[in-house]
Amino acid sequence: MHNVRRTAREVLSDEAIAARRAQEEASLRAYKEREATYLEHRRNGDVSDDALASTTVLLSLNPEYYSVWNYRRTILLHRLDGADDAARAALLAEDLTLTQESMRTHPKVYWLWNHRRWCLERLPGTDKWRKELALVDVMLGMDPRNFMGWNYRRYVVSALASALVPGEAPAFPASLSSGALSAEARAAQLALAQEELQYTLRKIEANFSNFSAWHYRSKLLPRVWDALGLDDAGRAAAREEEFALLQQAMYTDPSDQSVWLYHSWLVGAAPSRTTLEAQIGVIEELAALDD
Template identity: 25%
Template sequence: MPPKPKGGAKANNLEPKAPEAAPETVDERNRQRFYQTNPIEKQFEEVGLPGLTPAEKKTYIHSRLLLPVAEHKVPLSSKTEREFWKQVTKEGLPIRRLRKDYSWGRDKSGRDLGSYKLEDFEQRSLKQARLTALDILHLNFLAKRDIARRNAADVAPEDIEDEKKRRTDMAALKRELYGEITGPLANDPEWDDVIPIPQNEPEDALAKIAYPDDYAEAVSYLRAVMAIEECSPRCLRLTELVIALNPAHYTVWLYRFNIISALRLSIPDEITWLDEVALKNLKNYQIWHHRQLLMDYYYPMIFGDDEDVKRLAKSETDFIAMILAEDTKNYHVWSYRQYLVEKLGLWTPSELGATQSMIEDDVRNNSAWSHRFFVVFSDPTVSTADLPPTAHDPKVPDATIDREVAYAKDKMVLAPQNQSGWNYLRGVLAKGSRSLTAVGEFAEQFVSGLGQEDERVQSSHALDVLAEVYQDKGDKDKAKLCLQRLWEKWDPVREGYWKYRASEMERAA
């Protein structure tokens, strides 16, 4: 028999594979590159070690030994290391290989960067490169500014403007790439010398306030400059920023006034700015307190100039009228108006006429009634200072009492159930030390058939007045009947009060 041929290495008869599709994501490209730099790895995963040819086994096993030596995890002598790398070169073993488990990290929203489409990943890389370039220019600006300061010189305005724009671009890129948020102050070179003081809340706080990022940054800078009591134009601009973000921030208003007084800034200019803020925040109390501080500061400066005082009074009353046209019962505005009348001495027919016009427009406007009472009975020329609001004032002329009683009656006929007019009438009578019996006949026109089937009551307030009128006249039964009908039918909501009044009447008898 002829000798058997020597057994050679049995090659794997693998059919040629179709070329792989082009990768679409970063992870797909990573896998392709991994197999390209680890040529036996794919076959090993498909057929295992027994399925490899001897040459492939040798290559695979040797490649596994490369990394520990390359990473200096296996110590070798100099001679052994030279022989080792000589053999690696001879065998053509793959040295530079990608890791299979390489991670590109995650973006600001937690998404794996490996899942990015290649074109999206390329755009992200370009943005990172642009951010790096901007950061280099930013560091260059800081170095240039330091040199200028050491030489007692100023940085060119155009360089500062370029830096502001650069920081804005950097902030946008950082927010887009990494979710880092920086506000306008951190991006402004003017504030580089200030170390902001953030809000310090305990870690175990039950409910931490989630301040908006811009507001949290602005207030942290505000704390820093307030801590050193800095009064400067930039601090004034900072207060404007904080107020725009939160007009109810009481402390920033006080700090703003301190800056204005320390720098001796124009009060008319401040009032012009304040007008715009007030129109956008009709219910804000701090605005009107700030306005009052401005008046207290400004009025002594113009006290001796009647024309300046008149101009100020007109501009203020005109603006108040504009605000009240938007909200006729704004308590803060009416309080400020009383302050202004007293401060500027506006005990004038025009001020009284203004209240009359507002009552004509809305007879139920209690604020206008209250202001009228203040204007009429607090005028220092016809009233006694420091008396309680409803105390008798002998200095008030009888003609004024008669006029105001008649005025109240005229308006009460229009709206008998309106409590404002009845309260005003009581106050006027008290100022003139006149009894309610003086208006008993007037009140009776709103009540008829009391206690009978045809009972008709147009005003529960008139019934209240009549109870006191009848009591003063000694008719206890009729007075009690008025109170009884109030708690039974005409004002049962305040039943307890009316019964209390009746019991007091009995006790007095």
């Protein structure tokens, strides 16, 4: 590229290259030895402390090794069977710590998120979901557009919503539009949905190109409007607020695809002549500025 200063390439001596290669080969041998230990335990159907430790070592090095996660769950199920709540909580807490540490360096490895789900679904109590939501906040703070983190957040919020009304609610946020909820349950879930809307707004205002936040918002808003019992006029006013938010995003970065996808959804939510004409006017004005 023109006008870009070139940086000097690192030039290694033959000795340095040989030393690096030797280090890599030593690391590979060590990994293979640990893998062989794990495979021997698995062949023997071993569920001992040593077998569990072999999976811990291997997963710390390679969290994408999904068959090791599967075997680890086999060992954990053996230990969870017949354990009381305190023992179950202690055992599962170790794995939650293991995955959390790995997520710091491998935030987009599916198997880490999947194993946390497995652990949480077997962990006693319901306060775990609020605690887990705090962890997701941290993860999305590190990478606000991590789609895997957003998918996991929706899972945690849905589980939290179910915990607010045990045995009574359909899946959240569809439950907000359901007649199956009591008034108390609806109020609790509505408050949660409104918290999530505020969360998406903060993420969007921090970065308009956060597609996951826009998408989540499009799933929440219709259900919240239903739960609030908004009439046509109320919905129209709510949509105008969304169009105002979109307009800020459009003028900030008119080429961002996530903004236009959300705009398409919002226009489609009420394709009236008035709405269409107003949005055509906004787009024409934006196009004129870009000329």
